[in-house]
Amino acid sequence: MVKRPLIRLRHLLPARRGEGRQSLRGARSVAPRPACGERVPKAGEGRWAIALLLLLALPLHGATIKVFGSAGAESQFTPANTGSPLNPDNVAGLPRTTNVADATTFIDAAPADRAWKLHLKLRADSSDRASDHLRIGEASLQLNPRPWLDVTIGRFIEKWGTGYAWNPTGFVSPTKNPADPNDRRSTYSGVDAIRTDLFIRGTNVSLYAMQHQTFAARVYRLVANTDVSLHLFRDRDGTKQGISVARVFGDSLELHGELARRRVVAGAQYTFPRNVNVVAELYRSGDGLTGKQWDAVRHLATFDLRSANREFAPLRMGRNYSFVRVDVPFSKNDVELIAITNLRDRSSIVRATFTRRVTSIISVYIIDTEFLGATGSELSYMQVRRAATAGARVYF
Amino acid sequence: MRQTADSRQQTAGKAWWLLAMLIALPLYADDGAAILAKVDAARNPLNSFAVDVSLTSISGKSTESSKFRVYGKGSDRSVVEFVAPATEKGKYLLMLRDAMWIYMPSTSRPIRISPLQRLMGQASNGDVARTNFAVDYSATNVASESDAWVLDLVAKDTSIAYARIRLWVDKKTSEPSRADFYVVSGKLIKRALYAEHGQRVEIEDLLRPGNRTVMQYANLAAHDNPEKMFTKDSLGKW
Numbered sequence: 001m002v003k004r005p006l007i008r009l010r011h012l013l014p015a016r017r018g019e020g021r022q023s024l025r026g027a028r029s030v031a032p033r034p035a036c037g038e039r040v041p042k043a044g045e046g047r048w049a050i051a052l053l054l055l056l057a058l059p060l061h062g063a064t065i066k067v068f069g070s071a072g073a074e075s076q077f078t079p080a081n082t083g084s085p086l087n088p089d090n091v092a093g094l095p096r097t098t099n100v101a102d103a104t105t106f107i108d109a110a111p112a113d114r115a116w117k118l119h120l121k122l123r124a125d126s127s128d129r130a131s132d133h134l135r136i137g138e139a140s141l142q143l144n145p146r147p148w149l150d151v152t153i154g155r156f157i158e159k160w161g162t163g164y165a166w167n168p169t170g171f172v173s174p175t176k177n178p179a180d181p182n183d184r185r186s187t188y189s190g191v192d193a194i195r196t197d198l199f200i201r202g203t204n205v206s207l208y209a210m211q212h213q214t215f216a217a218r219v220y221r222l223v224a225n226t227d228v229s230l231h232l233f234r235d236r237d238g239t240k241q242g243i244s245v246a247r248v249f250g251d252s253l254e255l256h257g258e259l260a261r262r263r264v265v266a267g268a269q270y271t272f273p274r275n276v277n278v279v280a281e282l283y284r285s286g287d288g289l290t291g292k293q294w295d296a297v298r299h300l301a302t303f304d305l306r307s308a309n310r311e312f313a314p315l316r317m318g319r320n321y322s323f324v325r326v327d328v329p330f331s332k333n334d335v336e337l338i339a340i341t342n343l344r345d346r347s348s349i350v351r352a353t354f355t356r357r358v359t360s361i362i363s364v365y366i367i368d369t370e371f372l373g374a375t376g377s378e379l380s381y382m383q384v385r386r387a388a389t390a391g392a393r394v395y396f
Numbered sequence: 397m398r399q400t401a402d403s404r405q406q407t408a409g410k411a412w413w414l415l416a417m418l419i420a421l422p423l424y425a426d427d428g429a430a431i432l433a434k435v436d437a438a439r440n441p442l443n444s445f446a447v448d449v450s451l452t453s454i455s456g457k458s459t460e461s462s463k464f465r466v467y468g469k470g471s472d473r474s475v476v477e478f479v480a481p482a483t484e485k486g487k488y489l490l491m492l493r494d495a496m497w498i499y500m501p502s503t504s505r506p507i508r509i510s511p512l513q514r515l516m517g518q519a520s521n522g523d524v525a526r527t528n529f530a531v532d533y534s535a536t537n538v539a540s541e542s543d544a545w546v547l548d549l550v551a552k553d554t555s556i557a558y559a560r561i562r563l564w565v566d567k568k569t570s571e572p573s574r575a576d577f578y579v580v581s582g583k584l585i586k587r588a589l590y591a592e593h594g595q596r597v598e599i600e601d602l603l604r605p606g607n608r609t610v611m612q613y614a615n616l617a618a619h620d621n622p623e624k625m626f627t628k629d630s631l632g633k634w
Contacts, residue, residue, distance in 0.1 A: 066485075068482065068485035068486050068501075070482075106486055106501055114634065117633070117634075142633060147622050147623065147624060148624065150624070150630075150633070152633075157504040158504075159503065159504045159505035160505070161505075162508065182500075182502050182503055183502050183503070184502070186501070186502055188504065197624075197629065197630075199623065199624040199627060199630075204627055204628070204629045204630075206629065220628065220629055222492070222495065222628070225494075225495055227508055227628065246508040247508070248494075248495065248496070248508055248509070248510045248511075250510070250554075251510055251511050251557050252510045253510065254508055254509065254510055256508070269509075269510075271510050331455070331458065332458070357483070360460075360461075360480075360481040360482065360483070361481060361482045361483065363483065395481070395482035395483045395485070396482050
């Protein structure tokens with residue numbers, strides 16, 4: 001049986017309102033599903049965050065408060081790939097254009113002695129194709145009772161691992177989209193947990209307690225100039241372990257790797273003169289589809305489009321992938337090129353981004369994402385031909 | 397052959413001269429180390445401190461400015477908080493000797509970076525965060541030039557960004573006035589000019605004439621920075 005993938009087409013595209021043809025509508029639930037790294041807020045969920053704020057209202061007047069973030073708007077052009085067996089004649093009714101806007105605000109408050117720290121991440125999303133959202137991505141209180149002890153309570157984004165595009169050891173991390181590894185629109189939300197950090201003679205031990213009898217632990221130490229982390233995660237489904245490492249050689253070369261159960265990533269980052277940066281990674285996932293399993297999905301698409309669309313998730317239909325990123329800054333501009341390739345069928349996602357800093361607080365950008373692959377390859381099944389985006393962002 | 401008194405004196409003189417040279421050679425190293433220690437003491441009078449740093453990068457007609465707050469402890473640990481421009485707010489840089497990590501709010505995790513990855517302009521991360529010559533360099537030669545000592549410094553570790561530095565130090569104040577930075581190939585790539593008692597540093601890119609970065613330090617004060625602040629997992633959380 002084909003396993004349910006974690007990353008779906010919608011994670012690469014903007015969310016859309018229910019419009020267009022109805023033939024695949026029944027395949028989706030009415031309620032909006034979260035995209036990569038997002039949580040759908042439950043009713044009344046923000047109350048505890050508000051209570052936290054009120055609790056700290058009195059001492060806040062003596063604290064240093066930092067507010068920063070960004071707001072942006074962009075238009076996305078996503079013509080349907082009518083040649084995709086998953087979307088013949090655009091039966092999915094995917095919109096040709098989508099306009100979205102978002103605003104993310106980070107708020108940090110802490111007294112001079114840093115006895116505690118309050119951290120908030122608030123995010124608002126708006127789209128002409130989906131409902132508007134206001135989310136509390138992070139809301140946590142960190143207490144520093146001892147020089148060797150920190151306790152953090154609330155919701156916070158925790159990212160494990162050293163990989164750039166993939167993080168096999170990211171047991172508590174938001175699901176990452178390899179085509180957008182830096183989460184350029186700050187969409188990630190955190191987990192609700194209590195974290196205890198112990199600092200013991202150069203070793204950091206972090207212990208996590210989360211909902212539904214879920215626990216995690218991470219031990220970090222710098223060993224011979226190498227970042228070494230051991231990861232442990234346990235929930236009702238069982239236990240997972242992993243290790244991640246990273247080390248810099250000379251002035252310019254960084255090597256990193258992660259290993260967890262059936263997943264492994266190995267990569268390198270090199271900085272050339274003029275700050276040109278190149279990242280390359282190889283990823284293998286034992287959870288991905290074999291060639292036979294992929295053929296089964298392709299066969300499914302010939303008679304059951306709904307099920308086939310449900311099973312299809314880009315960058316999960318194979319077991320071995322490569323990632324290459326080249327970033328070239330020059331003057332007030334930045335050009336980034338990302339290529340992610342399925343090593344079995346050589347199909348690729350290629351994304352080119354041009355960013356220009358118009359002023360010290362305003363950037364404009366254009367992004368083009370192309371899905372390339374021979375007939376029958378994973379990315380030839382993408383339901384859109386390309387995703388072209390133009391937008392602007394202001395920082396405060 | 398019987399030696400004359402003059403030749404005996406000459407021989408004795410040569411012997412004393414040779415002895416003096418033999419003693420003087422290590423003294424140069426000792427003097428160099430002592431001078432270097434004074435330079436670092438003058439630049440880093442506080443063991444645990446905070447200081448504001450403004451960075452202006454000039455490239456032809458264009459100018460970019462950034463502001464940072466640097467927290468330091470000891471001779472080889474520092475955390476750099478990015479304060480301005482707004483695009484950089486929320487970022488932090490941790491430096492432990494030559495190991496560096498950067499934290500960005502968008503990634504929410506510290507990322508290991510190499511020394512050459514630049515903060516901005518001509519100043520690499522090491523230029524801003526590094527505060528101590530004696531930790532990374534040995535003085536191999538000391539010369540006198542007018543009212544300054546001229547030290548030849550060699551990196552103790554091949555992983556250090558600049559293999560060699562020639563440093564001019566004011567004899568009276570022990571403050572640096574100029575530093576020439578060389579890479580492994582022997583090529584001179586940067587020149588730093590110190591002014592205002594070390595509060596202002598102008599870094600010239602000799603590979604690209606006309607490009608320079610000006611670093612201005614201000615509000616240096618003692619600040620109680622706990623050890624856990626200088627750990628990778630604390631970056632962005634502190």
